[in-house]
Amino acid sequence: xxxxxxxxxxxxxxxxxxxxxxxxxxxxxxxxxKGLMLFRKHLAQYSFLEANREAVDYSLAEWLCALITxxxxxxxxxxxxxxxxxxxRRAALAALAQDFRQQGAELEAxxxxxxxxxxxxxxxxxxxxxxTTACTQRTLRRRQQRGLRRLLFDIMAQERxxxxxxxxxx
Numbered sequence: 001x002x003x004x005x006x007x008x009x010x011x012x013x014x015x016x017x018x019x020x021x022x023x024x025x026x027x028x029x030x031x032x033x034k035g036l037m038l039f040r041k042h043l044a045q046y047s048f049l050e051a052n053r054e055a056v057d058y059s060l061a062e063w064l065c066a067l068i069t070x071x072x073x074x075x076x077x078x079x080x081x082x083x084x085x086x087x088x089r090r091a092a093l094a095a096l097a098q099d100f101r102q103q104g105a106e107l108e109a110x111x112x113x114x115x116x117x118x119x120x121x122x123x124x125x126x127x128x129x130x131x132t133t134a135c136t137q138r139t140l141r142r143r144q145q146r147g148l149r150r151l152l153f154d155i156m157a158q159e160r161x162x163x164x165x166x167x168x169x170x
Contacts, residue, residue, distance in 0.1 A: 010156065012148045015064075019117045019148075022061035027053070031060075037166070038159045039063060065118045067151060072099075072110040079107055092122055093132050100133040108133075109147035112140055 009032040021028045033039055034056065042063045046055065073083040079102045086092045092115070099111035115124050126137045133140065 010152060012145070012152055015148055015152050015155075018060065019064060019113075022057075022064070023117055023120050028057040028060060033060060033064075033155070036155070036159050037162045038155065041162065064151075067154060068110065068113045068118050068147075071147075071151065071154065072107075072114040075104070075107040075110045079104060089122055092119060096124075096129070096132050097134075100135065105143065105146065106150070108135075109143045109150060112143045113147040113151065116144065 014029075014031050015033070017029050018031050018033060039060065043056065043059050046059050076083045076099070081095075081098060081102070084095075086095055096111060096115055099107050102108075112129065115122065115129065124132075126140060129135075129140050130137050135143075
């Protein structure tokens with residue numbers, strides 16, 4: 001796959017498959033995400049790991065989790081909420097419920113991604129999310145789709161910026 005065409009091959013379904021595999025601690029599927037200059041820049045921090053597939057998978061999952069964490073942090077700041085990593089399940093569930101009390105679809109979208117993909121230690125099922133947020137599972141899955149779309153758009157925008165800077169000689 002030519003590097004110039006990598007960004008055009010990204011899709012929400014591929015991004016979801018990668019995040020689902022990472023959540024389940026499975027080998028990540030082949031993905032155009034690994035060919036992005038943006039990801040390669042992140043991976044360069046771990047250059048000693050690049051030859052090892054598991055290490056590349058780890059780095060990709062870590063990178064996506066960092067992007068999701070950044071997205072929810074931005075939304076929480078916008079809504080006047082603090083962003084703290086809670087050590088207890090009870091505190092994490094309270095923060096999740098608080099996200100959904102703000103009535104902000106963007107915050108809810110990033111919150112679903114965060115609690116499903118980043119906070120895997122909590123092992124929250126769709127039922128737990130539904131119970132905690134007082135939303136139907138169908139609504140939560142729609143929020144997840146919205147979050148995936150926002151995440152994909154963020155990745156594409158950052159990739160474009162890197163490529164533009166490279167082509168302009170910056």
